[in-house]
Amino acid sequence: xxxxxxxxxxxxxxxxxxxxxxxxxxxxxxxxxxxxxxxxxxxxxxxxxxxxxxxxxxxxxxxxxxxxxxxxxxxxxxxxxxxxxxxxxxxxxxxxxxxxxxxxxxxxxxxxxxxxxxxxxxxxxxxxxxxxxxxxxxxxxxxxxxxxxxxxxxxxxxxxxxxxxxxxxxxxxxxxxxxxxxxxxxxxxxxxxxxxxxxxxxxxxxxxxxxxxxxxxxxxxxxxxxxxxxxxxxxxxxxxxxxxxxxxxxxxxxxxxxxxxxxxxxxxxxxxxxxxxxxxxxxxxxxxxxxxxxxxxxxxxxxxxxxxxxxxxxxxxxxxxxxxxxxxxxxxxxxxxxxxxxxxxxxxxxxxxxxxxxxxxxxxxxxxxxxxxxxxxxxxx
Amino acid sequence: xxxxxxxxxxxxxxxxxxxxxxxxxxxxxxxxxxxxxxxxxxxxxxxxxxxxxxxxxxxxxxxxxxxxxxxxxxxxxxxxxxxxxxxxxxxxxxxxxxxxxxxxxxxxxxxxxxxxxxxxxxxxxxxxxxxxxxxxxxxxxxxxxxxxxxxxxxxxxxxxxxxxxxxxxxxxxxxxxxxxxxxxxxxxxxxxxxxxxxxxxxxxxxxxxxxxxxxxxxxxxxxxxxxxxxxxxxxxxxxxxxxxxxxxxxxxxxxxxxxxxxxxxxxxxxxxxxxxxxxxxxxxxxxxxxxxxxxxxxxxxxxxxxxxxxxxxxxxxxxxxxxxxxxxxxxxxxxxxxxxxxxxxxxxxxxxxxxxxxxxxxxxxxxxxxxxxxxxxxxxxxxxxxxxxxxxxxxxxxxxxx
Numbered sequence: 206x207x208x209x210x211x212x213x214x215x216x217x218x219x220x221x222x223x224x225x226x227x228x229x230x231x232x233x234x235x236x237x238x239x240x241x242x243x244x245x246x247x248x249x250x251x252x253x254x255x256x257x258x259x260x261x262x263x264x265x266x267x268x269x270x271x272x273x274x275x276x277x278x279x280x281x282x283x284x285x286x287x288x289x290x291x292x293x294x295x296x297x298x299x300x301x302x303x304x305x306x307x308x309x310x311x312x313x314x315x316x317x318x319x320x321x322x323x324x325x326x327x328x329x330x331x332x333x334x335x336x337x338x339x340x341x342x343x344x345x346x347x348x349x350x351x352x353x354x355x356x357x358x359x360x361x362x363x364x365x366x367x368x369x370x371x372x373x374x375x376x377x378x379x380x381x382x383x384x385x386x387x388x389x390x391x392x393x394x395x396x397x398x399x400x401x402x403x404x405x406x407x408x409x410x411x412x413x414x415x416x417x418x419x420x421x422x423x424x425x426x427x428x429x430x431x432x433x434x435x436x437x438x439x440x441x442x443x444x445x446x447x448x449x450x451x452x453x454x455x456x457x458x459x460x461x462x463x464x465x466x467x468x469x470x471x472x473x474x475x476x477x478x479x480x481x482x483x484x485x486x487x488x489x490x491x492x493x494x495x496x497x498x499x500x501x502x503x504x505x506x507x508x509x510x511x512x513x514x515x516x517x518x519x520x521x522x523x524x525x526x527x528x529x530x531x532x533x534x535x536x537x538x539x540x541x542x543x544x545x546x547x548x549x550x551x552x553x554x555x556x557x558x559x560x561x562x563x564x565x566x567x568x569x570x571x572x573x574x575x576x577x578x579x580x581x582x583x584x585x586x
Numbered sequence: 587x588x589x590x591x592x593x594x595x596x597x598x599x600x601x602x603x604x605x606x607x608x609x610x611x612x613x614x615x616x617x618x619x620x621x622x623x624x625x626x627x628x629x630x631x632x633x634x635x636x637x638x639x640x641x642x643x644x645x646x647x648x649x650x651x652x653x654x655x656x657x658x659x660x661x662x663x664x665x666x667x668x669x670x671x672x673x674x675x676x677x678x679x680x681x682x683x684x685x686x687x688x689x690x691x692x693x694x695x696x697x698x699x700x701x702x703x704x705x706x707x708x709x710x711x712x713x714x715x716x717x718x719x720x721x722x723x724x725x726x727x728x729x730x731x732x733x734x735x736x737x738x739x740x741x742x743x744x745x746x747x748x749x750x751x752x753x754x755x756x757x758x759x760x761x762x763x764x765x766x767x768x769x770x771x772x773x774x775x776x777x778x779x780x781x782x783x784x785x786x787x788x789x790x791x792x793x794x795x796x797x798x799x800x801x802x803x804x805x806x807x808x809x810x811x812x813x814x815x816x817x818x819x820x821x822x823x824x825x826x827x828x829x830x831x832x833x834x835x836x837x838x839x840x841x842x843x844x845x846x847x848x849x850x851x852x853x854x855x856x857x858x859x860x861x862x863x864x865x866x867x868x869x870x871x872x873x874x875x876x877x878x879x880x881x882x883x884x885x886x887x888x889x890x891x892x893x894x895x896x897x898x899x900x901x902x903x904x905x906x907x908x909x910x911x912x913x914x915x916x917x918x919x920x921x922x923x924x925x926x927x928x929x930x931x932x933x934x935x936x937x938x939x940x941x942x943x944x945x946x947x948x949x950x951x952x953x954x955x956x957x958x959x960x961x962x963x964x965x966x967x968x969x970x971x972x973x974x975x976x977x978x979x980x981x982x983x984x985x986x987x988x
Contacts, residue, residue, distance in 0.1 A: 224988075228987060241804060244804055244805055253988070266922065
């Protein structure tokens with residue numbers, strides 16, 4: 206099997222599933238229970254939080270455990286809007302956010318908030334200048350994706366954070382789901398107030414995520430019903446998922462040093478080989494995350510490509526998994542200036558630490574065969 | 587280029603005459619222990635000053651650790667360079683760009699030339715380095731009276747040091763220079779702050795906690811261990827003595843009228859703490875009492891309770907308002923732990939009415955009904971001592987889970 210769909214989800218490390226199993230069976234007590242079984246679960250949770258804080262170079266009190274990227278994004282965006290609506294009703298984001306952000310903003314629009322959707326340039330980039338121009342006295346939140354899930358474009362988070370640091374009323378949320386352990390981001394130096402992470406994108410289990418909430422920032426909760434997670438997120442804590450997530454994060458961050466240069470090389474090599482295949486175009490910008498490559502085969506439906514590759518035991522995806530069932534062209538690629546045909550035929554190749562050159566070679570061999578034969582069919586040659 | 591040293595300036599050490607050397611030695615030990623996490627660093631004493639050699643360790647991370655070490659007045663990241671004019675110019679320019687990344691603002695250069703063999707004299711160097719900075723930056727100007735940044739250049743025998751930033755240290759005296767004390771650590775907001783302030787004056791700290799299972803549960807005990815762990819950031823490892831207090835408390839509850847229960851209980855605690863202090867070589871007790879804050883902390887209560895011991899009792903919070911205490915607790919990171927809602931031994935048998943003006947005579951009379959020595963010595967013998975270290979935050983059995 207060649208699994209090149211690591212931006213949709215990754216396979217959990219065996220060590221991670223071991224942890225998950227052990228915690229689920231041995232430390233199953235409810236952290237809120239007063240007896241020793243509860244206490245030990247609570248200790249584990251406290252230590253998971255400390256470990257997470259250490260890995261992310263923040264304070265334990267700034268780590269909020271959630272059910273994943275979608276919840277973290279929703280909580281950051283709606284939680285800020287509702288908490289600080291007294292300060293203003295203007296929100297800024299981009300037109301190419303992940304669905305979990307974009308649709309949160311659309312909901313807020315229905316409630317009466319005003320949302321600015323910034324369009325990226327041809328490389329998928331939103332500049333600090335663009336953000337600056339859009340700021341008003343009413344602005345309370347800027348929310349941007351760090352590493353784009355379809356194209357791998359990297360937003361200049363550091364520069365935007367710098368601009369926003371002069372506007373203390375404006376909070377800065379970063380969707381770091383694709384960037385975690387792949388494209389380093391220091392929350393403090395980038396002056397980020399809120400930041401989303403999702404465990405299953407770095408070989409953890411599904412159903413666990415983190416929202417970094419800088420000390421001093423308050424959020425209106427989405428889920429009420431208990432004092433867990435400092436009252437911001439009620440619900441019995443997923444201790445097993447959380448513990449497994451921290452293990453996955455530690456392992457991934459450890460691997461990133463050794464393996465990132467390699468997957469960057471593989472990524473470049475696939476790009477180069479693809480650009481030599483007639484009928485294939487490269488959509489990702491030159492400057493991008495090491496693990497994502499977006500290409501198109503104009504004229505061929507991407508679903509067909511995905512199926513054809515799957516028959517060869519090779520797995521890639523169309524757009525982001527969360528919107529891949531829509532038949533619309535990729536709004537991200539449209540926003541970046543690609544024509545409708547290219548935007549409707551995009552494929553995403555997404556790598557992880559242990560992908561190899563041999564896999565890349567086999568992929569290219571199969572892929573070029575499939576493109577050639579499908580082209581023949583489509584063009585009736 | 588990057589900062590490769592941190593210069594440490596002492597707090598009150600200069601005042602201490604011939605003890606100075608001992609104090610410096612202690613501070614050096616404390617720094618070494620605090621920087622264990624950065625094995626590449628080295629703490630060096632030379633010519634009446636202290637340096638940390640970073641050897642590649644992250645300057646920000648080391649600095650944030652230094653902020654918790656008592657005995658440091660201030661510290662500055664420093665560039666250590668060889669005595670070469672070009673290197674010095676280059677270093678000064680890098681340092682000011684690091685301090686003012688937007689290259690806007692004012693500066694001055696202050697050269698100290700202890701090494702008189704260096705060819706250029708101080709004034710010449712001020713001018714030379716200043717000109718080099720002006721030529722190579724955009725909007726910096728010189729202001730010798732109120733500069734935004736002072737570029738300090740020290741030409742010494744062995745090397746040249748360049749510094750631009752000064753950070754404030756924690757002040758106080760190096761922990762371990764003032765003898766040992768026993769802190770009465772309850773789990774509330776006050777006592778950890780009292781411990782912190784005692785540490786600031788250089789004491790070595792042990793802590794004693796009264797535990798009354800099953801009336802106080804494991805979580806209350808855990809909370810106290812966690813609080814002690816926070817204090818290790820400032821004081822290194824801490825011995826925590828856990829006193830089994832159930833029997834004494836039950837006996838007091840049975841034999842003493844409600845309104846004197848708190849007073850007598852406190853007298854017992856002091857007796858036990860005194861015995862533990864003697865056993866462990868502590869010369870004083872420390873507690874978190876603040877005058878008039880609660881019934882047991884009125885002057886009358888203190889008078890009556892204090893009567894049972896001759897050991898000095900340090901009360902760092904005695905004149906503080908609750909809000910001042912809370913502010914310190916927040917700053918040192920104990921507040922969030924302290925407000926966790928677990929019963930401690932002071933609250934479980936808390937009677938509806940406590941005497942705010944107890945008298946020694948009556949307290950002594952009520953104690954006639956109790957075999958004081960027996961309960962005190964049993965409690966002291968039952969003490970369980972745990973050593974709390976800064977890095978024991980990951981329990982062994984959890985280690986492989988992460």
